[in-house]
Amino acid sequence: MSFFPGSDAHSVPTEVKAPSPFLLMLEARAPWEYAALWLSSPWLRELPRGDGHPVLVFPGLGANDLSTYPLRNLLAVLGYTPYPWNFGFNFGPRPGVLRGCAELTRELRDKHGQPVSLIGWSLGGVYAREVAKLAPEATRCVVTLGTPFAGPPKANHAWRVYEFLSGQKIDAPHELRDQIHIAPPVPTTSVYSRSDGVVAWPCSLNEDGPLTENIEVFASHVGLGLNPLALTAVADRLTQDPARWRKFDRPGALAWLVKHGPARPA
Numbered sequence: 001m002s003f004f005p006g007s008d009a010h011s012v013p014t015e016v017k018a019p020s021p022f023l024l025m026l027e028a029r030a031p032w033e034y035a036a037l038w039l040s041s042p043w044l045r046e047l048p049r050g051d052g053h054p055v056l057v058f059p060g061l062g063a064n065d066l067s068t069y070p071l072r073n074l075l076a077v078l079g080y081t082p083y084p085w086n087f088g089f090n091f092g093p094r095p096g097v098l099r100g101c102a103e104l105t106r107e108l109r110d111k112h113g114q115p116v117s118l119i120g121w122s123l124g125g126v127y128a129r130e131v132a133k134l135a136p137e138a139t140r141c142v143v144t145l146g147t148p149f150a151g152p153p154k155a156n157h158a159w160r161v162y163e164f165l166s167g168q169k170i171d172a173p174h175e176l177r178d179q180i181h182i183a184p185p186v187p188t189t190s191v192y193s194r195s196d197g198v199v200a201w202p203c204s205l206n207e208d209g210p211l212t213e214n215i216e217v218f219a220s221h222v223g224l225g226l227n228p229l230a231l232t233a234v235a236d237r238l239t240q241d242p243a244r245w246r247k248f249d250r251p252g253a254l255a256w257l258v259k260h261g262p263a264r265p266a
Contacts, residue, residue: 058124
């Protein structure tokens with residue numbers, strides 16, 4: 001997740017606080033979301049087939065590529081060509097990692113002859129967004145899962161963990177500070193949950209724009225990358241042709257479970 005001080009106060013109030021202790025306790029449901037993933041596997045395998053284009057997946061804070069294996073496995077089953085980020089554990093903005101990820105994205109674009117979709121879970125979503133800004137010509141779209149890129153840097157329950165793992169103060173000057181809230185110049189989707197117990201959900205909202213959207217699902221923060229509803233939204237977004245990209249519209253039985261539109265904090 002992103003813990004760099006943002007400058008998007010006009011869309012996310014500065015008084016936004018970390019989720020309540022009750023929501024934090026609800027993060028214990030993550031194992032059930034993992035179980036739901038396996039139980040829903042037959043249904044997930046019937047989602048629209050992919051076109052084989054490459055997809056680069058970024059793990060969250062303190063996690064490595066093992067955490068994104070279920071997501072990448074589903075993408076492979078659906079016909080995409082998923083890749084891990086291959087930079088070990090995500091301990092924050094270490095020197096050279098962001099540009100290394102941009103170079104990897106360009107290499108995958110050259111290898112496959114088509115742009116790469118970028119998916120980031122929590123802090124991994126910051127990498128996905130920033131890589132898309134560094135290499136827009138090599139990026140097809142960006143999808144983030146529970147990634148806070150706006151609002152106050154301490155509107156979460158993990159900023160102390162970030163400081164411990166990264167060795168950086170959360171409010172220290174950083175090159176990403178003034179740009180982190182700005183969406184990349186490619187189709188960009190934020191999948192978020194109001195019941196997120198780690199990150200305040202208003203901090204995961206894109207500003208309204210022709211290439212931005214927010215999709216709400218019911219999920220924990222720790223389980224977002226395993227949640228069947230979140231993965232349904234991800235799969236739907238990957239099928240979009242960038243040249244004719246349209247915002248998420250899921251009619252029918254999922255309409256009350258997967259929400260979309262310009263959500264804004266009350």
